[in-house]
Amino acid sequence: MAKVTLKGLAKTLNLSTSTVSKALKDYPDINAETKQKVKELAERLNYTPNSFAVSLRMKESKTIGVIIPTMVHYFFSNVIDGILKEAEKRNYMVILMQSNEDYDLEKKQVDLLLNKGVDGILISLSNKTRDFNHLKKIIESNIPLVLFDKIAKTINCSKVLIDDRKAAYDAVSFLINKGYKRIAHFRGDLNPQNSIDRFLGYKKALLDHNIDFDPSLVYICNNNSDFSDGYENARKLIQDHGNGVDALFTVNDLIAIGALSYFNENKIKVPERIALFGFSNWFMTKITTPSLSSIDQNAFKMGVESTKVLFDEIDSIHKGKKIEFKKIIIDTELIIRNSC
């Protein structure tokens, strides 16, 4: 099939190419009916603007779109900080949106960004996103897409993430090497990939060090942004296992701090009686009593690197070069403090 051109669309609709072009760009001097007619045909024929038109648009927009699941989160604040600083260096503007972990909203936001004509899009997917047609739409529109942190493995685009399995493996191996043997795990929900990977890292560290995996030492925190999940599961852990547990590795710091709060209230000494290891190196882990060992995810760096990859792709399109997708693993770091 021949490539659909602006001229072809114009001819089919019996309009001037200039009118069709303006209609596609939503210029105010074209009436709504014409715009709809043009857009419908363009969509039906899967029309994509030629690279010259794209590069003109590029010069105009200087804007990227960012969708994150939630704003009030230390990790994402730091990622956004990195994105904004990197964008600033290039005089790019950032349109920020939060999906509130809502798939329909995420989908709608992608449409808004595409209609706005942003030069590229960064997304950390909502936990509820299982269908990826909205991502495919971005790719088909020839707009660079970079997924970070919460990614979709099957989507063919650049990705920036940490190695959750390795990070968890390293933390649990550290505990084992310190002499702890009965290590519990408070895992996240069953679905999100990072919750699965952290659990698998935990399990592999045990097996590699010849420690039996005991499923009764694994507790699920259904709402893994909730402090009280950690508190409640700590209560259950002590009730179920008493002295049969000597360390605890949690899926994130908030859960760890919930557990710590239970231990402190009940005079269960950390780390003497039970050691504690969190995940994320959230700001407050430095200032709990005792301070909490954790895993630094380098959120700021993730923001910076994601944005750099996106700009590389925008530049490639601008120059008419082929985009080569990258997968970047951001280093994590064990931060050892007084809790183990």
Added chain:
Amino acid sequence: MAKVTLKGLAKTLNLSTSTVSKALKDYPDINAETKQKVKELAERLNYTPNSFAVSLRMKESKTIGVIIPTMVHYFFSNVIDGILKEAEKRNYMVILMQSNEDYDLEKKQVDLLLNKGVDGILISLSNKTRDFNHLKKIIESNIPLVLFDKIAKTINCSKVLIDDRKAAYDAVSFLINKGYKRIAHFRGDLNPQNSIDRFLGYKKALLDHNIDFDPSLVYICNNNSDFSDGYENARKLIQDHGNGVDALFTVNDLIAIGALSYFNENKIKVPERIALFGFSNWFMTKITTPSLSSIDQNAFKMGVESTKVLFDEIDSIHKGKKIEFKKIIIDTELIIRNSC
């Protein structure tokens, strides 16, 4: 002098009005030389588009700009959360920028947003902003401007803020009514208005309750986002006053938690030996040991209300109505926990 019109510009330059209009809007089908000629003349004659043209532009942009001093801050995360959710309701997009407390950057960002043609701008000023010409430029461009939290009193625009003086007054009065008499204050830097107002509220509460104001009980935290300032000043406070102090009110929660950490380490019992009251109701105040009394600033509500006011003004311009500036005081709330 007669009002400069699009027609007038076109006649002077011997161009069509359509070309002039497109040149001003940076349409890609106008060449760079023409654009420059048109823009220079428009600027020289101080041309402002008529309200119909403005309303057309309005229909196109559906974007507001937001400048905050810093991203990695629980208060601002919550404000942004409110802004994004309110904008989402109206299908508006939000361009987010952070000034990093840098006046020059803030000024540049205002220019970027104006060039982008956003429909309105929300700003929380950097601590270093003393000159307000960039704000006047927004107002002269007929773009709605709402200042929130860190405002400039002399600028004629809508403002959304809390009553820092009253909030501090209420907190210190609460301590006095609980029987505390020797109340220290860890204040913020000398310059920012909220640091000044919180100090004045503290002082007024003492005087209104017939307690002498003792300047030796006031300590300055120069870097008021630093936990260690609170820790260090707590050390000095106990060294200087020993048992001559029974309560402490701090300019923010981070300072309070720094102080709490010193007290806990040195077995100075809170609240038995010294009561503690923070400011901001930062997430972690719930989960310190003991939990920390604080003042909730309703950051989310501040974001929502600021955005509502901005949309009202955008609507007014759209309808050709006069904008009436508002000053909205967001309620604060004393949150009493175990530290007093």
